[in-house]
Amino acid sequence: MARERRRGPIESIRPLADEIREWFFSxxxxxxxxxxxxxxVLSAVLxxxxxxxxxxxxxxxxxxxx
Amino acid sequence: MRRLVAVICALALVGGMGLSFTRxxxxxxxxxxxxxxxxxxxxxxxxxxxxxxxYCGRKAAGENPKLVFGSSELNPExxxxxxxGNLLSDGRYGMSAxxxxxxxxxxxxxxxxxxAFAQSLDDKRVVLVPxxxxxxxxxxxxxxxxxxxxxGAFDAFLxxxxxxxxxxxxxxxxxxxxxxxxKASLEAMRDEGSSVLSTKDPAEFASxxxxxxxxxxxxxxxxxxRILDGVRLKLMMDSQESGKSEGDGGxxxxxxxSKDGQAGVPSEDVREPRSNGDLVGRDANVESPAMxxxxxxxxxxxxxxxxxxxxxxSISKNELGVYDSWYKKNYGKWVKGAxxxxxxxxxxxxxxxxxxxxxxxxxxxKEAGVRPLVLIQPVKGAxxxxxxxxxxVRAQYYDMIREECQEAGIEVADFSGHExxxxxxxxHSHPSSLGGAYYSKAIYEFFMREE
Numbered sequence: 461m462a463r464e465r466r467r468g469p470i471e472s473i474r475p476l477a478d479e480i481r482e483w484f485f486s487x488x489x490x491x492x493x494x495x496x497x498x499x500x501v502l503s504a505v506l507x508x509x510x511x512x513x514x515x516x517x518x519x520x521x522x523x524x525x526x
Numbered sequence: 527m528r529r530l531v532a533v534i535c536a537l538a539l540v541g542g543m544g545l546s547f548t549r550x551x552x553x554x555x556x557x558x559x560x561x562x563x564x565x566x567x568x569x570x571x572x573x574x575x576x577x578x579x580x581y582c583g584r585k586a587a588g589e590n591p592k593l594v595f596g597s598s599e600l601n602p603e604x605x606x607x608x609x610x611g612n613l614l615s616d617g618r619y620g621m622s623a624x625x626x627x628x629x630x631x632x633x634x635x636x637x638x639x640x641x642a643f644a645q646s647l648d649d650k651r652v653v654l655v656p657x658x659x660x661x662x663x664x665x666x667x668x669x670x671x672x673x674x675x676x677x678g679a680f681d682a683f684l685x686x687x688x689x690x691x692x693x694x695x696x697x698x699x700x701x702x703x704x705x706x707x708x709k710a711s712l713e714a715m716r717d718e719g720s721s722v723l724s725t726k727d728p729a730e731f732a733s734x735x736x737x738x739x740x741x742x743x744x745x746x747x748x749x750x751x752r753i754l755d756g757v758r759l760k761l762m763m764d765s766q767e768s769g770k771s772e773g774d775g776g777x778x779x780x781x782x783x784s785k786d787g788q789a790g791v792p793s794e795d796v797r798e799p800r801s802n803g804d805l806v807g808r809d810a811n812v813e814s815p816a817m818x819x820x821x822x823x824x825x826x827x828x829x830x831x832x833x834x835x836x837x838x839x840s841i842s843k844n845e846l847g848v849y850d851s852w853y854k855k856n857y858g859k860w861v862k863g864a865x866x867x868x869x870x871x872x873x874x875x876x877x878x879x880x881x882x883x884x885x886x887x888x889x890x891x892k893e894a895g896v897r898p899l900v901l902i903q904p905v906k907g908a909x910x911x912x913x914x915x916x917x918x919v920r921a922q923y924y925d926m927i928r929e930e931c932q933e934a935g936i937e938v939a940d941f942s943g944h945e946x947x948x949x950x951x952x953x954h955s956h957p958s959s960l961g962g963a964y965y966s967k968a969i970y971e972f973f974m975r976e977e
Contacts (some may be wrong), residue, residue: 492532499536
């Protein structure tokens, strides 16, 4: 008698992932709130990256005094 | 549908918050909050909105600001009470000397800034302070100019209609040589009167069409950068301010700070009390002009010089007469480094290219209707004599600047005769409290002279 194969970790979470995907792309009110939250969070990351992080700031020249 | 509405609402919210955030945190707001900066930081000096805001803020406060363009010698913190940034920067004596520049702001930078500021000046007089080091063998304008370039100042410079297109082209071409290519901006300005549709020349059509297509993208890019630079500056100044209030209230040099390995006078008592004496000093190498009645009494120059000399002498106990902190820490290294690394390029000890840039500054002044005083700084003779830039070589530089100014009919405050004045400089080239007092007197008398 063949033993039943154990499901892998990805396979085991697939039903949950499918459920979440279905909810996320649905027309539910809480899904819309999730979309809005993600837009706000990603925008905040962009603002931080360009305005606050040192990215793109010119390096101060080093004084040549040996 | 709900998702779309949610995303649009979120974007609107982010846009609204972003707009109010950038409005509350712009360079202009930063300048309004703290208009008087004795020695601007790199972020401040490269942000024209801040510099112009600072000028306007001082003007609104009745400080009668006057622009002094220079580089690291403008740093007042290490110098002492006689330095213009300590003596004349807060309007106590009927004017305030506003430092425009810091280390690495060279001639080309000055040409752009003078042209940018010219139309906003009530009194079209400025002081220009060139440095011999800009012309020397180790100059690196590609690095220095790129780091100190101010897009806002360049835009204002281009917008100044008093400056000819030839001069603007000379500036833009030199900028490109130094690694900041803005030829498209000049071409776009030139093309404003020409229409892509009206031209019959295919080459001109192609050039105009290309500019017309690329310009909007560049403008968006430049505007975004300008806004973000303003936000960065404001946030940086806010964080410095909160750091200062949490700390022990130490240094008072604003965002400028003391960098560059320069020697420094103890920071207490660098601002001397207001005096009510008469103008009697005769030490500066400029003619004593007729004085306009200022809002406040002029500095008591005898007292200023006396105090400055005492300060300089008290912390310059070495044979050279420079500040002991620099002498102990840097002097040996400086002489060794200079002898190991300096050698004259093929085109001579002083760069003809930088000299052309100096002439460009004078040209911009003339076209923009600005009358400059060129302040010629000495270097420490006893130190430089130990390098390839000996007395005879240095004389070439002083002659070059002097002759050019004479030819252009420009006034000069010539301190090159102080190379061997023991306490004039605090290190190899920056003024001590005493040297600063000489500069202060020359600057004050130039600006307060009755026109």
